[in-house]
Structure formats: C-alpha cells, structure tokens
Amino acid sequence: MTSLTVRNLTKSFGALKVTDDVSLDFASGEIHAIIGPNGAGKTTLISQLSGQLRSDSGAVAIGGRDVTRLSMPDRVKLGLARSFQITSVLPGFTTLENVALAVQARHGSSFRFFRTVANETALNEAALAALREAGLDHRAEIRAKSLSHGEHRRLELAIALATEPKILLLDEPLAGVGGEDADTFVANLQKLKGKFTIVLIEHDMDAVFALADQVSVLVYGRIIATGSPEAVRSDPEVRTAYLGDEVGEVA
Numbered sequence: 001m002t003s004l005t006v007r008n009l010t011k012s013f014g015a016l017k018v019t020d021d022v023s024l025d026f027a028s029g030e031i032h033a034i035i036g037p038n039g040a041g042k043t044t045l046i047s048q049l050s051g052q053l054r055s056d057s058g059a060v061a062i063g064g065r066d067v068t069r070l071s072m073p074d075r076v077k078l079g080l081a082r083s084f085q086i087t088s089v090l091p092g093f094t095t096l097e098n099v100a101l102a103v104q105a106r107h108g109s110s111f112r113f114f115r116t117v118a119n120e121t122a123l124n125e126a127a128l129a130a131l132r133e134a135g136l137d138h139r140a141e142i143r144a145k146s147l148s149h150g151e152h153r154r155l156e157l158a159i160a161l162a163t164e165p166k167i168l169l170l171d172e173p174l175a176g177v178g179g180e181d182a183d184t185f186v187a188n189l190q191k192l193k194g195k196f197t198i199v200l201i202e203h204d205m206d207a208v209f210a211l212a213d214q215v216s217v218l219v220y221g222r223i224i225a226t227g228s229p230e231a232v233r234s235d236p237e238v239r240t241a242y243l244g245d246e247v248g249e250v251a
C-alpha cells in the first residue's frame with residue numbers, strides 16, 4: 001500500500017528550479033532514501049512534503065488523501081512527522097519532559113486541562129515509550145543540554161515519534177554524528193523498520209544502503225533513478241551523476 005504519493009512537484013527560488021517535476025511513491029512500512037549531491041534539492045523536497053514550503057505545482061497525498069493545500073500542523077495530524085530541522089528541544093528540560101510536551105501537544109486538551117495523577121502517569125508512560133523506541137530511555141532524567149550530539153538527535157527522533165506518526169521524514173539524522181552514536185542510530189532505525197513509512201535523506205551511504213528498501217536519486221531537482229539499493233548502486237547514470245567512487249566503498 002502506498003502511504004505517501006508525490007506527483008509532479010516543482011519549486012523554484014527565483015530563476016532556480018530546485019525541484020523539477022518530482023513524482024514518487026512511498027510504500028507503507030518502507031524506508032525510502034533520497035540521495036543526491038549537495039544542493040540537489042533534497043531538503044526543499046522534504047519541506048514540500050511536510051507542508052513547510054508551498055509547492056509551485058504538483059500534488060502530495062497521504063494515504064490517498066490530497067494534502068497539497070494543507071498546512072504543516074494539519075499534515076502532522078494526518079500522521080506526517082518531520083524530524084531534525086524544525087524541532088526545538090528545550091535545553092533546561094529533561095529528555096522525558098521534552099518528549100512529554102510533544103505527547104501533550106499531540107493529545108491537546110485531553111492531557112492539558114485535567115491534571116490528574118493518572119493523566120500525568122499516562123503522559124510520562126507515552127513519553128517513555130517514545131524514548132525507548134529511540135533508544136534513549138536510559139537518559140530520561142538527563143537535561144537535554146547534557147546530552148551528546150548523537151543523543152540529541154535521538155531525542156529529536158523521540159519527539160517525532162511522540163506525535164504518533166505514520167510517516168517519518170528524516171532529514172540527515174546522522175549529520176555530525178559519528179562512530180558508536182551513528183551505529184546506535186542506524187540500529188534504532190532498523191528496529192523501527194516496518195512500523196512507519198520512513199523518508200530518509202542521508203549522505204552517509206553505509207547507513208543508506210544498510211537501511212533503505214528503496215533509494216531515489218535526486219540530481220539538479222530531478223529524480224534520475226528509483227529502485228532497490230542494488231539496482232540504484234549499479235545504475236550507470238547514477239554512478240556517473242552522483243555515486244562515483246562512494247559506491248565502490250559500499251559495494
């Protein structure tokens with residue numbers, strides 16, 4: 001089943017056409033990576049999907065429902081969550097409190113106006129469940145400002161998970177994350193595989209080829225290939241346009 005459908009999306013900044021007639025289908029439960037050189041338009045495309053940026057033309061549908069004209073908050077309500085670039089983590093709050101705020105925002109007044117012990121317990125349990133899925137429950141009581149960069153990224157993932165998404169848009173989750181932290185992050189995403197549709201933008205090709213079911217290659221705003229990691233890796237046009245030597249390292 002297709003959970004997210006993109007048809008003929010286009011966006012220009014002045015004379016620069018940044019996304020150019022992009023059409024893609026994201027299947028339910030799959031990790032679909034979008035790769036491409038710097039400036040190819042990947043982040044712009046994600047912003048068009050999330051509703052942060054209005055497209056010049058084209059259409060986006062979630063589960064068959066046209067959301068092209070919907071705002072970002074309305075798309076979040078339909079299960080589309082974007083992580084990493086719009087999240088504002090409160091540094092003086094604990095990781096649990098940060099995630100609890102996202103749970104509260106998701107459930108609105110049902111948590112806010114009835115401050116019973118039962119509600120607070122439910123709120124904390126939901127937040128802890130999201131932290132567990134992101135592999136950060138052991139740091140629940142730590143203030144966000146004391147987290148490592150990699151842990152901070154996992155907190156942002158937990159905040160996105162707290163919105164109970166059907167589709168997760170991850171924009172370079174591994175940027176600036178190295179070594180063990182990167183391995184932990186990839187392992188966590190592996191565990192989430194199948195639970196949500198994940199659209200993953202990532203420059204770390206080891207991570208992309210380890211995680212993705214489908215890979216699409218964006219070059220100068222146009223999708224030049226879509227397919228399994230193996231098919232994309234051996235596509236001559238992709239090798240010429242983008243992957244080059246990098247592909248050799250992971251082959």
Ligand SMILES: Nc1ncnc2c1ncn2[C@@H]1O[C@H](COP(=O)(O)OP(=O)(O)OP(=O)(O)O)[C@@H](O)[C@H]1O
Pocket residue numbers: 013018036037038039040041042043044045
């Ligand atoms: N708000 C904006 N106004 C003008 N130009 C923009 C804007 N946002 C992006 N661009 C330009 O659009 C092009 C694509 O940018 P985008 O960030 O989408 O690429 P990207 O593939 O995500 O790159 P990277 O891999 O480096 O993050 C770039 O040339 C960028 O300078």
